[in-house]
Ligand SMILES: N[C@@H](CCC(=O)N[C@@H](CS)C(=O)NCC(=O)O)C(=O)O
């Protein structure tokens with residue numbers, strides 16, 4: 013029998029992200045999954061409100077942080093992994109294919125000195141790697157498609173699938189970022205749906221369709237029965253055609269160009285310039301999907 017970790021989700025309404033604390037109640041060891049470092053693009057302000065809320069929760073529960081985990085280099089928010097490592101001294105980890113994402117974006121940002129070698133994390137997971145959260149066994153599954161570095165963490169009976177499946181009423185993640193691939197995403201989702209039916213599925217975003225309250229937990233059985241994309245498109249080619257058609261209508265996430273330069277660097281903010289201030293670098297005319305193209309937008 014797989015272990016049954018206590019899972020607490022923390023919803024960030026600004027990025028529709030769900031951050032998790034996954035704990036072994038016996039040993040009080042926990043992992044933090046996909047923490048958000050706050051950034052307001054209009055003022056340029058950063059903050060640690062989300063991450064501090066997680067730290068307060070962990071402190072109140074008497075937990076020790078064993079791991080700080082990211083499922084992929086996010087394109088819509090900054091990772092708080094580095095900040096939380098400074099606060100807890102716990103090791104950070106991500107999937108080893110992050111190196112391919114680093115190589116891609118190192119070129120996009122024209123950042124020749126950037127070490128595209130994954131050295132920004134304490135551990136790079138390969139497909140099938142195992143680790144522990146207290147006494148609970150955890151396993152890594154590669155889940156590329158949304159990004160080429162995406163992974164799923166299966167911790168006991170809980171799978172952290174981030175941007176593959178959303179809640180059943182929301183379908184699946186987009187696959188049109190650089191390195192994304194709808195066909196590869198379909199195959200990754202099939203592997204997730206091959207987990208035992210009772211496996212708890214924790215998603216990384218909830219865009220609150222119809223304005224409902226945020227939700228983030230389902231099961232493999234519920235996803236197979238009711239996911240609006242997976243229950244509808246039973247054949248790989250049909251899914252790929254529908255996914256690619258929808259992706260052509262989606263605007264880029266508003267923080268993609270700001271986020272990748274932080275997240276490819278393990279959540280480190282840019283080094284301050286001589287005047288002590290940090291600056292982001294935005295490549296012009298790199299991505300498609302401008303506001304004046306016909307797009308659905310929030
Ligand atoms: N409007 C959001 C969109 C973020 C977005 O593109 N999210 C990705 C996951 S990182 C996704 O899969 N979205 C699915 C969809 O919008 O259908 C933003 O600007 O941040």
Ligand SMILES: [Fe+2]
Nearest residue numbers: 086087158175
């Ligand atoms: Fe994502």
